[in-house]
Amino acid sequence: MSHISQIEIDDRNLPPPTPEIEQERKVAMFDLLEENTFALPKRDDRLVPDGPYKVDLSIREKRLVFDVATEDGDKAAEFHLSLSPFRQVVKDYWAICESYFDAVKSLPPSQIETIDMARRGIHNEGARILQERLEGKAEIDIDTARRLFTLICVLHFGG
Numbered sequence: 001m002s003h004i005s006q007i008e009i010d011d012r013n014l015p016p017p018t019p020e021i022e023q024e025r026k027v028a029m030f031d032l033l034e035e036n037t038f039a040l041p042k043r044d045d046r047l048v049p050d051g052p053y054k055v056d057l058s059i060r061e062k063r064l065v066f067d068v069a070t071e072d073g074d075k076a077a078e079f080h081l082s083l084s085p086f087r088q089v090v091k092d093y094w095a096i097c098e099s100y101f102d103a104v105k106s107l108p109p110s111q112i113e114t115i116d117m118a119r120r121g122i123h124n125e126g127a128r129i130l131q132e133r134l135e136g137k138a139e140i141d142i143d144t145a146r147r148l149f150t151l152i153c154v155l156h157f158g159g
Contacts, residue, residue, distance in 0.1 A: 002037075002038055002039040002040070002050055002051025002052060002053060003036050003037060003038050003051055003052050003053070004032060004033070004036050004038045004051070004052065004053050004054075004055050004144075005033070005051070005052035005053065005054065005071055006033075006053075006054040006055070006071075007029060007032060007033065007054070007055045007056075007057065007151070008054075008055070008056045008057070009025070009029075009056075009057050009058070009151055009154065009155060010056060010057065010058035010059075010155075011154070011155065014155070017154065020097070020101050021154060024097070024150055024153070024154065025150070025151065025154045027150075028147045028148075028150035028151050028154075029147075029151070031143075031147050032144065032147040032148065032151075035143065036140070036141075036143070036144040036147065037139070037140060037141045037144050038051065038053060038055070038138060038139070038140055038144060039051065039138065039139040039140075040053075040068065040076060040077050040137075040138055040139075041136065041137075041138075041139060043136075048076065048077070049070045049074060049076045050070075051070070051071075051076075052070075052071055053068050053069065053070065053071070053076060054068070054069045054070070054071060054073070055067070055068050055069075056068075056069075057148075057151055057152070057155060058155070059083070059155050059156075060080075062083060063080040063081060063082060063083060064080070064081040064082075064083055064086070064152060064155070065078065065079070065080050065081075066078065066079050066080075066081070066137075066138070068138075077137070077138070079134075079137045079138070081133045081134075082133075083156070085129050085132075085133060086126065086129060086130075086152060086156065087156075089122060089125050089126045089129060090126065090152070090153050090156045092122050093119070093122045093123060093126060093153055094153065096115065096118055096119045096122055097119060099115050100112070100115045100116060100119050103115050123146055123149065123150070124142075124146070126146075126149040126152070126153070127142055127145035127146040127148075127149045128142075128145070129149075130145045130148055130149050130152065131145045
């Protein structure tokens with residue numbers, strides 16, 4: 001399968017991230033570039049350029065935009081997804097992350113683990129929604145979906 005070799009996030013219009021959000025972003029980007037699967041399916045008998053791909057993520061006109069190019073910079077695809085299906089899960093994810101960040105500072109490991117399990121559950125739900133929304137547009141595995149969902153959360157942070 002093809003993969004993402006470079007990813008950019010258009011966060012120009014977002015407020016500065018907190019240190020925790022910046023850390024989440026860095027880890028997600030690093031992990032994504034280390035290992036991911038991302039392929040563009042054939043559509044309507046059009047040729048689809050093979051990866052690896054450069055992906056630019058942004059929010060434009062209240063829509064999540066994936067701008068996909070080949071490594072040579074040739075346009076490969078662009079798709080716009082409604083943010084509506086993500087709103088509640090992103091809100092829940094940041095709420096549980098805030099609890100987790102606070103818990104790490106003062107709670108015993110057993111309580112931190114409980115909060116982290118809830119955080120992973122919400123994260124998996126967001127990844128599942130992303131996979132559904134990308135169906136027919138891009139093929140991604142669950143780990144890639146999880147990492148992309150984190151980056152969507154970072155973009156959503158200012159929105």
